[in-house]
Amino acid sequence: MLSSSGRKFNLYALTWRLPIIFWQFIFFVGPVLFMVAMSFFLVKNYRMTEAFEFVNWSKMLSRGYFWDSYWYTVFIAGVSTICAMCIAFPAAFALAFRASESTRRWAIFLLIIPFFTSYLVRTFSWFVILSESGVINGMLGYIGLGPYTMLNTSFGTLVGYMTLTLPLVVILQTVTMANIDKNLIEAARNLGCSAFRTIWQVIIPLSKTGLIIAAIFCFILSFGDFVAPFYLGGSQEPTLPILILDTTKSGQQWPRAAVVAIMMMATLFAIAFAGIALAYRKKKGAK
């Protein structure tokens, strides 16, 4: 590895370059590779022994409940992504095109706060709000409706996912659309393009890359979250993260949990790569 200055050994350059390499190899690459290796280990008498057997893989992948859980997780994360993208879009549109520069900056400032603050407590708060004797059913009771069961359903899970993903998706969509050249939109409008057609044929294609990245992040976050399906969805249909949790915490079956984790990572990588390929292919094709 030569630095740009061309010297063979550059103490100054290496001082800045090496810390992260060491740190991430020991504490990031190490754990991930070990997890892959661990999926081939054996568990005997509640103790893990190092081995190279495919028994965990064949046991997990031949079980019906694994695949039920797998497809349910893919499905609910997909629904979550579609919901978040659709709910966020009008808000992001308003912030990008109708709001002033300073309003937009304040909105993003405010949305960054919940994105980084205690998701766990916010989910628990929804648990209290949505329960059968909770705030929403209490209010609906005044107008003679309900009570509705919202907890322990897929609806509850989705509310949790929205809590997690909506701030990020609104931010990413807003920033993407605010960067569109306003002249192109003006031009489309002047040439007689209707408002909805402008959105569909000008704004969405121009912000395609950013929108796809927002969707990928939304999918990753929903796919990997165990709090919403566990507390708000009642884990009746356990998602993959809940499967990892149960397998690790109760059964000491770390190798099998590792199999689930690797399947999850493989799925996420496939979806992320497909999404990125889609984002860039269309961009080239358009011009």
Next chain:
Amino acid sequence: MNPSRSLNVILGIYVAMVFAFVFAPIVFSMIFSFNSQRFPTIPLGEFTTEWYAKILADPDVWEAALNSLIVSCSTAVIATFLGFCTAYSDFRYNFRFKGPYLALILLPPTIPLIIMALAMLAWFSKIGMSGQIYSIIIAHSVLTAPFAMAVIRLRLNQMDPDLESAAWNLGGSEWQTMRYVIIPFCKPAIFSALFLTAAVSFDEFAVSWFVSGLNKTLPVIILEIVQGNIDPQVNAIGTFVFLISMTLVVLAQVFFASRQLKSIKT
């Protein structure tokens, strides 16, 4: 234009509703923390500070608060240091394998926390470092360093690359230039990174829960109470956690924005 104005009003209401959805759980959690009913509903019960008294009298909560403080401060320092080194390397040098090098630091946040938690737990057990406070600190540094790197890298983007060469031409060594030009220039971003990584670490529960052993942090305590049943103590601890992490994120943003106001001193 009348239709446009009514559309603006509708969009405005819509944006307000999205914000209400995002902030409702935070607001309700704070309200419930002062509510006497064990299971809060409408109408609210009486005002009480019972839940706060309860958590303040609980030695486990105090211990967890201390652990959280230690973890988030240490994580902030380590992650910001790593983030700064990487951001500067990326800014200053081109080298082979730069893509994989950057991927190495930027990848962790894209992997679900539950997977990182399992991998860290297994690895720390393997190398005999599990169940300690430093286990959480190390894991959190891996998870938060990318945020620090991003914040500092954006700041470096605003630096004129000639500034560094100018310092060298005036006789400064590389180390002196780092000390007297680059670090002062990055100072607001460094503070921003410190606050942001501290906030993320302060709130993280999945990895902490897996690797912490007996050294619980506040989010882990919350997770364990919530698993039992409905307990308004969670709202009281939660309000406390909200206030701290919101303050940290606001400070991070204020320092980050201040970069635009501060002019380059040479």
